[in-house]
Amino acid sequence: MEQRQRAYNFNAGPAALPLEVLERAQSEFVEFAGTGMSIMEMSHRGGVYEGVHNEAKSLMKELLNIPAGYDVLFMQGGASTQFAMIPLNLLAPGKVGAYVNTGSWATKAIQEAQLVGEIQVVASSEADKFMSIPSLSDLQLPEQAAYLHLTSNETIEGTQFHAYPDTGNVPLIVDMSSDILCRPIDVSQFGMIYAGAQKNLGPSGVTVVIAKEELIATSPKTIPTMMRYSTAYKNNSLYNTPPSFSIYMVKLVLEWIKEQGGLSALQVANEYKAQLLYNAIDNSDGFYRGCAEQNSRSIMNVTFRLATEELEKAFAAQAEQAGFIGLKGHRSVGGLRASIYNAVPRSSCEALVQFMEDFRLKNG
Structure with missing residues (x-):
């Protein structure tokens, strides 16, 4: 029986665990x-x-x-x-x-x-x-x-x-x-x-x-x-x-x-993943808007909005169909959120950035 590809897990918690674990x-x-x-x-x-x-x-x-x-x-x-x-x-x-x-x-x-x-x-x-x-x-x-x-x-x-x-x-x-x-x-x-x-x-x-x-x-x-x-x-x-x-x-x-090399190595990896996503947001000509002020941004939870709630719902739905799980923002604030804890691999973030760009080109 063919093994199903693992989801791109961006859940806020319970969250991704390392596959090796x-x-x-x-x-x-x-x-x-x-x-x-x-x-x-x-x-x-x-x-x-x-x-x-x-x-x-x-x-x-x-x-x-x-x-x-x-x-x-x-x-x-x-x-x-x-x-x-x-x-x-x-x-x-x-x-x-x-x-x-x-x-x-x-x-x-x-x-x-x-x-x-x-x-x-x-x-x-x-x-x-x-x-x-x-x-x-x-x-x-x-x-x-x-x-x-x-x-x-x-x-x-x-x-x-x-x-x-x-x-x-x-x-x-x-x-x-x-x-x-x-x-x-x-x-x-x-x-x-x-x-x-x-x-x-x-x-x-x-x-x-x-x-x-x-x-x-x-x-x-x-x-x-x-x-x-x-x-x-x-x-x-x-x-x-x-x-x-x-x-x-x-x-x-x-x-x-x-x-993995301990906490110093994880910090490098986490900052890289976060910067990938923040760059996709900041370089989208306003299509995506980061929620947190730049000097207060989290390297664990990347929150962002689109122009309308309808567009955000479409993003979340299409993302889930493509295997990206957990991208809806918390019900108390809405919007979108990617939680990129230690166990979320770089490849998942790179795939999400590609999805974000494709969605922007189709809906921008």
Whole structure:
């Protein structure tokens, strides 16, 4: 039976996974490491699974060059649960949670934190309809700030921080769900980084938290056990049954990243893919219009519009017929979006650029 060509996958999340990772998982799916069973069938208390679990942690520390004094946690509930866990654990009475509002995901984090304690939005690009990243060069934090929270990459609007503020003694907490591991970062800048896996790390089901141990070693006893960072920290993320298959897949993705040459190599590849698409947009004589301001553009999510919604619908429909999946913009903003995470190959972006040019010539 002839194998069907794989789709050009531009989904925003769950998103493309490296073909090599999928094939490796396929080869080990039924029989893992000579155990006579799948990784999904074995005890999370056993040595075989625990080896996979610890190797995933070790690879994360290696690839991000995580310094001493930080730990890597594997959590459940997605980044959306982290929106609540952060203030529950860190926003003590009398303290203020400082937030930067850059769009849809930052807004959700703010809304959750408001349910827990006092927060203050210290910078926002709402006046610009979130099409830019606000300047944080003159950022003023509240005197009682417990932390500063920001969203590094807004998947819906297509904007991204290209540098991070120096917050001094105030922990900087960043939601990196959609751009973690797309480029090197200095982890020592951050008090905490968190990311749902389903964009750049693996399948849905696991959320990675990288945090200074001093922030997660002790949690208030007034919050539920499973909502305490200290529970995961003290039990190597094995207090309860972890999403073992998702963590195994994260391990395979991290191995793949290492094989590609690490984060510096991925940054070069990602910037090349993004520039291909932005060039196609900018050189289309106005047929395509980029959404985000140029100096705020994301290298993970390329958002653009056409002259009319009817033309956008035709583009999305014809693109899907041609094998391009996931190009409709988020329902909250419309338009079009190509999500080009680490696992999206250059060839997919080159094919999309060719499709865009053909569509422009037929409809321009």
